[in-house]
Amino acid sequence: MEGQLEQAKAILSQYGQEHLLRYYDTLPDESKRKLLKQVLQIDYARLNAIRGAIKPVTEEGLAGEHMAPMDGLSLEELTQEQRRNIEELGWTLLREGKVGAIVVAGGQGSRLGYDGPKGTYDIGLPSGKSLFQLQAERLLNLSGRAGRTIPWYIMTSPENHEETVRFFEASRYFGFPREHCRFFQQEALPALDEEGKIVMAAQDEIILAPSGNGDCFAALKRSGLLAEMKLRGLRWLFYYNVDNALVRVADPLFVGAAERGGHPLAAKAVEKSHPGEKVGILCWRGGHPAVVEYTVIPERVMNERDRSGKLVYGMGNVSMQLFRIDFIEKAADAELPFDMAHKAIPCIGGDGERIVPDRPNAYKFERFIFDAFPLADRITVLKVNREEEFAPVKNKEGADSPATARELTLALHRKWLLRAGAAEELLASRSVEISPLVSYAGEGLTPQVLRSLGL
Numbered sequence: 001m002e003g004q005l006e007q008a009k010a011i012l013s014q015y016g017q018e019h020l021l022r023y024y025d026t027l028p029d030e031s032k033r034k035l036l037k038q039v040l041q042i043d044y045a046r047l048n049a050i051r052g053a054i055k056p057v058t059e060e061g062l063a064g065e066h067m068a069p070m071d072g073l074s075l076e077e078l079t080q081e082q083r084r085n086i087e088e089l090g091w092t093l094l095r096e097g098k099v100g101a102i103v104v105a106g107g108q109g110s111r112l113g114y115d116g117p118k119g120t121y122d123i124g125l126p127s128g129k130s131l132f133q134l135q136a137e138r139l140l141n142l143s144g145r146a147g148r149t150i151p152w153y154i155m156t157s158p159e160n161h162e163e164t165v166r167f168f169e170a171s172r173y174f175g176f177p178r179e180h181c182r183f184f185q186q187e188a189l190p191a192l193d194e195e196g197k198i199v200m201a202a203q204d205e206i207i208l209a210p211s212g213n214g215d216c217f218a219a220l221k222r223s224g225l226l227a228e229m230k231l232r233g234l235r236w237l238f239y240y241n242v243d244n245a246l247v248r249v250a251d252p253l254f255v256g257a258a259e260r261g262g263h264p265l266a267a268k269a270v271e272k273s274h275p276g277e278k279v280g281i282l283c284w285r286g287g288h289p290a291v292v293e294y295t296v297i298p299e300r301v302m303n304e305r306d307r308s309g310k311l312v313y314g315m316g317n318v319s320m321q322l323f324r325i326d327f328i329e330k331a332a333d334a335e336l337p338f339d340m341a342h343k344a345i346p347c348i349g350g351d352g353e354r355i356v357p358d359r360p361n362a363y364k365f366e367r368f369i370f371d372a373f374p375l376a377d378r379i380t381v382l383k384v385n386r387e388e389e390f391a392p393v394k395n396k397e398g399a400d401s402p403a404t405a406r407e408l409t410l411a412l413h414r415k416w417l418l419r420a421g422a423a424e425e426l427l428a429s430r431s432v433e434i435s436p437l438v439s440y441a442g443e444g445l446t447p448q449v450l451r452s453l454g455l
């Protein structure tokens with residue numbers, strides 16, 4: 001341990017992070033070992049390089065890059081026949097085993113006040129299903145109809161990996177064939193305080209924060225899963241955030257639209273509900289597809305309206321994308337930029353006491369998935385109805401909360417049932433939830449199914 005301690009001291013003094021060993025001498029041996037291991041694992045030169053390369057998004061910067069609004073294909077503009085043809089193309093790809101799904105699930109439910117991996121959260125539907133279970137069952141529905149299991153890639157973080165895997169084990173993978181369920185971990189990086197010092201979680205522990213969803217391309221490569229995807233002959237990977245209760249995982253219509261579009265990248269979008277809605281905006285930057293995140297959208301851009309009163313930058317990012325495998329390879333090799341997020345992170349202060357801050361006190365380094373978008377020249381954008389596909393679970397209460405997601409889900413199921421011929425008076429006093437194993441998007445609600453539901 002002596003040699004390691006000397007080595008650690010030398011590195012830390014080179015990078016001005018000596019405070020990490022401030023409590024070292026007072027720690028028990030086991031803690032000493034743990035801390036030394038962490039200190040020696042960090043790549044300080046890389047951390048400095050990341051920090052040095054961060055370019056904040058500014059209004060002037062955006063103007064200089066020729067930011068322009070983006071439009072997309074709207075489902076409503078399609079005829080029944082066009083829609084059927086596009087969907088059939090998607091089904092062909094699913095049947096040929098060319099489509100996989102990837103969920104970025106490295107986050108904890110901290111904004112929800114929930115101490116566990118976000119995907120394990122139960123939004124309070126009558127069935128009590130977790131977000132993961134809803135997603136698994138949608139994939140099972142499509143896999144059954146395609147006659148081919150859609151492989152499911154689950155990105156966790158060092159913070160929640162074990163708990164996530166345990167949850168899947170305990171739930172027997174929700175009936176999903178476990179060999180097609182592949183877990184891999186994103187990277188975690190130290191957080192820095194306002195003076196650039198690495199923040200500590202405890203006297204013997206450095207805070208390592210997940211490096212953002214944009215690490216998924218590099219993480220797929222590191223884990224060997226990208227090579228495996230190629231061997232399997234995958235062509236498209238459906239990417240989504242773990243927190244959308246209505247996500248149509250691997251939607252055949254979207255797959256067909258992406259294939260027909262002929263670009264390496266496709267995104268679903270919704271019209272923003274109001275200028276301040278907390279969604280990124282899909283747009284063009286410097287002639288390339290991009291997303292400007294809601295945290296950095298300049299006021300003027302956010303509020304700009306056209307003559308008819310519509311938001312000019314109104315294409316909300318719903319975090320549902322399709323990446324073609326050649327695009328993933330390119331993104332995995334690109335050094336995607338990092339952003340710096342100012343967050344309130346519990347830590348220990350100078351004299352060793354624990355601090356739970358009520359305002360941002362430290363910076364986390366994150367790569368965003370859409371920072372890879374400019375690697376493509378063109379993009380296929382499909383505008384979808386938010387009531388049918390977008391019920392994000394972000395906050396404990398109010399907008400984008402478990403309550404709104406639950407209401408949206410039940411309202412959609414009610415709409416499906418009415419369309420299938422259920423009597424309105426029977427639904428008036430009941431909330432009926434439809435299992436994704438029975439219906440993926442409102443189809444298959446036969447009179448027999450309605451009868452079995454007592455409708």
Ligand SMILES: CC(=O)N[C@H]1[C@@H](OP(=O)(O)O)O[C@H](CO)[C@@H](O)[C@@H]1O
Pocket residue numbers: 213241278279280281291293294316317318319368369392394
């Ligand atoms: C970095 C990132 O992926 N940001 C996404 C993501 O936001 P979060 O607030 O980070 O969950 O999901 C939003 C949709 O739910 C999307 O609009 C936004 O652009």
